[in-house]
Amino acid sequence: MPPTPTHPAAGTAAWPVWALAVGQTLGYAAFAYIFAALILSWEGDLGWSKTTFALGPMVSVALSAVLAPLAGRMVDRGLGVYMLTFGAALGGVALIGLSQVTTPAHYIAAWVVIGLAHAACLYDVCFAFLIRRFGAQARPRIVRVTLVAGFASTIAFPTGAALAGALGWRGAVLVAAGAVLCVMVPLHFLAARAIRAGTPQPSAASLAEGRAAPAIALRRPAFWGLAALFASLSLNHWMLVAFMVPLLSAQGVALTWAVTAASSVGVAQTIGRLVLFRYDGRIGTRGTALIVTGAQVVAALMLLAVGLSPVVVLAFALLQGAALGIMTILRPVMVAETLGQAGFGAINGMLSIPAQGAMAVAPLFAALLFDGIGPMALIAAAFAAALLALGLALALTRRHGENTV
Numbered sequence: 182m183p184p185t186p187t188h189p190a191a192g193t194a195a196w197p198v199w200a201l202a203v204g205q206t207l208g209y210a211a212f213a214y215i216f217a218a219l220i221l222s223w224e225g226d227l228g229w230s231k232t233t234f235a236l237g238p239m240v241s242v243a244l245s246a247v248l249a250p251l252a253g254r255m256v257d258r259g260l261g262v263y264m265l266t267f268g269a270a271l272g273g274v275a276l277i278g279l280s281q282v283t284t285p286a287h288y289i290a291a292w293v294v295i296g297l298a299h300a301a302c303l304y305d306v307c308f309a310f311l312i313r314r315f316g317a318q319a320r321p322r323i324v325r326v327t328l329v330a331g332f333a334s335t336i337a338f339p340t341g342a343a344l345a346g347a348l349g350w351r352g353a354v355l356v357a358a359g360a361v362l363c364v365m366v367p368l369h370f371l372a373a374r375a376i377r378a379g380t381p382q383p384s385a386a387s388l389a390e391g392r393a394a395p396a397i398a399l400r401r402p403a404f405w406g407l408a409a410l411f412a413s414l415s416l417n418h419w420m421l422v423a424f425m426v427p428l429l430s431a432q433g434v435a436l437t438w439a440v441t442a443a444s445s446v447g448v449a450q451t452i453g454r455l456v457l458f459r460y461d462g463r464i465g466t467r468g469t470a471l472i473v474t475g476a477q478v479v480a481a482l483m484l485l486a487v488g489l490s491p492v493v494v495l496a497f498a499l500l501q502g503a504a505l506g507i508m509t510i511l512r513p514v515m516v517a518e519t520l521g522q523a524g525f526g527a528i529n530g531m532l533s534i535p536a537q538g539a540m541a542v543a544p545l546f547a548a549l550l551f552d553g554i555g556p557m558a559l560i561a562a563a564f565a566a567a568l569l570a571l572g573l574a575l576a577l578t579r580r581h582g583e584n585t586v
Contacts (some may be wrong), residue, residue, distance in 0.1 A: 194379065198322045200372035201307060202329035204269065207365040208303050209333035210340075211357040212272050212295050213238075217334075218341030222350035233285050237292035239541060244296030245303075246537035250395075252300045253309050253526030261310035262373040268301025269366045276358035280351045302369065304330075305533055308513040309526035310373065314380040316522055320514050324458050327509050331451040394524025395531065403519050403577060404532070410474075410573040411512060412535035417477050417566035418505050419543035421484075422446065424551055424559060431556040433488030442498040449502025450509070457507050466518055467578040469511055474574045476504040477567035484560045512536075519577065 216238045223234060255264055275294035282288040300306075307326060311319040344353035398404045421428070425446075429439035457469065464472070480500040487494045516529050550558040 194375065197372035197375040197379075198311075198325050199329070200368045201265075201311075201376075202326040204265075204365045204368040204372070205303065205307055205326055205330040206333045206336065207360055208269060208272065208298075209330055210337040211276060211361050211365075212241075212299050212303065214334050214337035215276075215341060215354065215357055218337045219345055219350050219353060222345045222353075226350060227282075227288075229285055229288075233288070237288055240289060241292045241296035241299060242537055242541050244293060245300040246534050246541070248297070248300035249305050249530035249533035249537070250527050251530070252306050253528070253530030254395075256306055256309040256313060256526035257524055261306065261313065262370070262377055264306050265302050265310065265369040265373045266366060268298050268303075268306065269361060269369050271301065272298030273358045273362035273366065276354055276361060280354035280358065304509070305529060306526075309529055310376075312513060312517055312522060312525050314376050319517075320510075321458075323513060324454060324510050327506070328451065328454045328458060331447065331454060331506060334447045394521060395527040398520045398524070398528045399531075401520065404528075406573055406577050407516060407519060408532055408535045410570055410577065411532060412539040413566045413570040413573065414474070414477065414504075414508055415536045415539040416543050416546070417481070417563050417570065418501065419540045420547040420550075420559065420566070421481075421501060421563050423544035424547045428484070428551065428556050428559060429487055429494065432484060434491075434494055438491045438494050442494045445495060445498040446502035446505075449499045450506030452499070453503030453506035454510060456503070457510060466511070466514055469507060470515065470574045470578060471571070473504045473507050473511060474567065474571040476500045478564065478571050480504070481560060481564035481567050484563070515577075 216234075220234060223229075224231070252264060255261075272295060275291055275298055278294065279288070279291035282291055304327075308319075308323055311322050311326075315322060341353055341357075344356050348356070422443075425443045426436075426439045429442060430436060434442070457464075477500070480497050483493055483497040483500070487497055512532075513525075513529055516532060517525055520528055546562070547559055550562055
């Protein structure tokens with residue numbers, strides 16, 4: 182069985198989890214949202230094609246997905262503190278390199294290192310560490326982390342624009358590097374070390390069980406059901422996010438409202454997490470999974486009526502964003518409850534590959550549908566992906582009971 186906290190001074194203390202939450206917020210702002218925050222400044226100064234710029238974060242996401250199982254396995258072996266600390270430090274160094282790029286090759290190389298940092302210290306590793314240390318008590322702590330980290334985009338966009346205007350984009354990236362090295366790294370180290378000190382070490386038997394768990398999980402139909410579920414949800418969301426403004430405009434929505442809806446998705450994620458934080462004990466994993474997948478089905482259908490009223494537009498954005506916000510929390514919990522907590526890091530890492538793979542190809546797939554066939558084809562694909570996810574969630578929850586999936 183996984184360890185549960187017994188030390189009252191650190192195991193149940195709130196500050197380490199909130200410190201991890203702040204660190205994750207800085208990490209996502211610096212390693213993920215910095216691209217969208219500074220892309221216009223990069224284009225104006227460096228003059229490369231949009232494809233070249235987009236290749237950087239695409240390589241980063243792909244690399245982090247490929248490395249996710251290895252990173253999770255290292256957490257399973259007790260290296261979570263080092264992963265969270267040195268991964269953040271590596272990301273800070275990569276940002277320093279990014280601030281000095283003058284050629285596309287250097288730019289891509291910087292994003293490769295950012296991808297390594299992403300795989301080593303962001304959500305997947307953080308959640309695997311919390312589940313390894315707190316076991317069944319990790320869920321409320323994961324909620325707290327995502328509740329704070331949901332503001333990463335809110336911080337990144339205005340701060341990036343202000344810093345780029347005052348210091349230039351190179352100065353803005355250096356400030357981000359400084360925040361990572363001077364704030365994120367020590368927060369991760371101190372928080373993770375306090376959590377480790379306040380929770381018992383797993384037994385030799387549980388470590389052996391963890392090493393065998395990934396191979397056993399691969400033979401279970403539930404593993405492949407979860408893989409398909411996470412990929413479907415990811416494909417649905419990132420197809421719509423990538424083309425939300427042109428898609429809403431094509432459906433007769435005024436540009437102002439289309440931009441407002443796109444900007445509201447991040448806020449909606451936080452709202453969804455707040456609702457889950459308030460009602461989590463009453464709903465349970467099964468109910469939450471069905472609500473999330475059902476919300477994406479309804480949101481896709483609402484795209485047919487968004488031209489009727491701004492209320493429908495905002496309701497669509499709220500449902501779509503809230504579903505993603507809740508799923509960020511729900512995914513590790515579903516994995517642990519369905520496949521067990523032994524070897525969680527490696528198993529969750531393997532399940533990250535289809536989800537992040539779908540995220541990587543979603544914009545291209547959406548572009549082919551939108552430009553090649555039309556907006557209705559994109560809506561139909563999003564609806565089909567959401568409907569598939571709902572069907573998979575129903576099958577998994579029925580198979581594994583009322584309170585687990």
